[in-house]
Amino acid sequence: MYAIKTPSLRIDEADLKCKNGCGFYGNSEWGGYCSKCHREHLQRERQRKNIAHSSAHISEREHGGDNAKSSVAGFSKFEEKKRQHLKKTKLLKIFRKSSSARDSGRPEQTQEGASKNPELEKLKQDHQELFSNLGHRVEHDVHKHISSFYKAIREFVDVETIDELSEKVQNLYQVFAKRMDASSNYINVTAEQKEMLLDYIEKYVMTCLYRLLFCPASTNDEEKDLLIQDRIRQLNWVNAKHLGCIINETQSEVWDLVYTAITDVLGMDSAKAPQDKLNCVVRCCRNIFLLLQQSVGGPASADEFLPALIFIVLKANPARLKSNINYITRFCNASRLMSGEGGYYFTNLCCAVSFLENLTAESLNIPADEFQQYMSGKVVPPNTWESALMMCEGMHLMYEHLAILDDLRKRHVCLIQGTAALKDDISKFKNDIATKVEAVLSRTPLTIRPKRTPTDLDSEDPTCESLPPPIVPQIIAPQVGSDAISQKILVSETESSQEITSRQDLFLPSSTSSIPQSSSQDYLSPSPVFGLSNSFDELATPDEIYAAQESLSFVQGLTAVNYDIDLSDLSADNSYAEDLAITDSIKPDVSLPLEPKMNEDVSSSLLDTNESPTAGGLLPSPIKPVLSEEYKGFSAQGWQIPSIPCNTGDSLPTISSQSVVAHSSEPISLPLTNSERKDYKVASEINDANSVSGLPVEGSGSSSQMEDTLVKALSGVMSTFDRLF
């Protein structure tokens, strides 16, 4: 291995020396001069140019002056002077115009570079956090520096050579680094943050100036790009074996890494800041190390790395390779580039490029003529076996991919089937739910409707209005009063029903049970009394009264409904009826057992009242007499009260039965008329007749109390009616 020498790569020493013969080594980029001589040479050239330029101007001006002088003849000296002055200013103007034209072109560009660039916005956003940590002063200072930096470079872009610009840029990096150390603004900034700031400035300014500084027209970077590109294209037959590169070509993971590395190095051209380009190189190199690890079976060293990098560059043939390398060399922060990982990889990249440029038959260890044949494309690379292997690898990969595709297809089919099944399930489920819901709905309306009827009851106007018509015609005179009453009563119904609604259905009025009726009548009758008092006074004729009675009877039929409600209130806690019932029955024992009875009986009777208003009007009549009697007994006068306790105690059932009998036999009107205050006495008499017995003192006391509460309650109800109307 050590025996093989490749002297051909070493160029003759004389060729390397500076053209100036100063003894230092020259460089082709510097026209064969060493760096020092190159700079001197450039300066000399520029001076020569400047002299030529200025002399041209001078001669032009002199020429103009001569013209002026010659044309002056015959004019006064004053005029001559004036004209000369004018011409001078004209010339000056021309100069100014040209310069201003150049200037006006520039600001547009700068604006384009500075404000319209979305990359800069992104860069700013990326560094937002950093600046928010560092504070406003630092941010302000950094951006101040950036703008001055930008202006400084901007100014000289067209004037100076790229190397001078590079020097300036590097100087400005250093200036900022020193400024960060010196300025009090940066006292609290850590070293790492300072580095980030430096990076930020570099990225920002270079992104702005990218167009002007990357591959500038003043250099021959572009030619070199094309040269190296062609060269690499010519060398495309070179394979890993030629380079002594250990890449396990048959391993698909290795190839994946090769492709990622190639992608990385290709990405270098699209990055704008030198640092980002450098990062692309670093990423590429890291991938190369990864793939070498796969191939070598352990950590790779530089011995394996460089050939691999050359191989990657050869296969990638990155666009504008030379321009990118030069751009990074010139404008990446030198302190960063010269050392550190990025610098190391970049140096390797430079090595790779230089190797490819100077590649000869010897460096590939193949005979020169063979090399020539390959280069000219006359002969296909000899490594047919290898290419076959590569082909096999390609086939292998293809089959692998086909297998993967097959698998994917199968999975896809499964997926589609699954989705179809899922769809079916969903629709089935939907239908099930729909039918279930329908079933539930068809079941529930029964329960729902009763709930709705209460609300109808609340607003009972329609049903109520359907009810009154048969009755109203009968009432000739007191239409107004009765209507009002009925309405009021209805309202009372609604009010009370609001509380009870749910129970209303359950607790229906029972014509048979006496106590509820009585209580209800206690509650109901007073209201008509109050409401009708005036109108009835006016009605003297028995006919009218009768008619009124009729209407009232109907009303009371309705009230029976109300009264049911009240009963339900009984079971609930707070209601007038409750008070009444309790006081009426004095012994709670009695009242309680009665309730169940009511419930049992209720349903039928209520149905009657509810279903047919007419029937309600007819039927209630038998009931009402009882009610009215009892009512009077309780509510109207204190003296009537005694009768009640007796009833409650022993003869309640009998009373109820009696009342029922009486009602059925008696015409409807009477009890109702009784209920009118006119007939209080009659009622009391009846009461006496029915249940005359000694009044217990307590009973009277309790009944009076009850009356009071009742009156209060009723007045309350009335007031609410009033309010409602």
Added chain:
Amino acid sequence: MTRVDLKVVLLGSEYVGKTSLMDRYVNDRFRGNTPYQNTIGAAFAAKPVEAKGKRFVIGIWDTAGSERYEAMSRIYYRGAKAAIVCYDINNSTSWDRAKFWISELRRFEEECKIYLCATKLDTTSDSSNVRAIKYEKAIKYADGIMAKYVETSSKTGENVDTLFNMIAEDYISNPENMKQVEETICLTAKDKRSSCCIGGS
């Protein structure tokens, strides 16, 4: 991104043990025949060092030893403050190559300090193995080119730290370098990081 103050280049033929030397110094281990899977590459390493009370970062550049790439090695030297020229103590060819590297260095990077380094010293402890390059010959040559000579073994770690510490001290002893380091120390004064990184890892 690590800031590196001292750039050290490793030169030498293939398989003389440049990478092992670096690995021994940076990670204090020897790879031998059992490769470590956790490092993917060892071509570049940065390690913070302290010499004469100054802290700075030493960056070590491994280079490709293959002769076909020797034309590019000049790119590697650029800006290097120190170069470790390695040769295999049992291989006279590598010794010749080392001499070539040294002449190259002298020509292109005059300021670069050269450290002649014999590797695989451990193999000479076996009496049956006769070293190709005698100590006297090496030290004589080193003196002649104003270079320092060290014999190391990456396997045992012998003299490896000595070599790098020597480099660090020589570097900082130069007042110019000292100044530079102090400047950068201002930059990194608050930054007491002690991380090291190996290329690619």
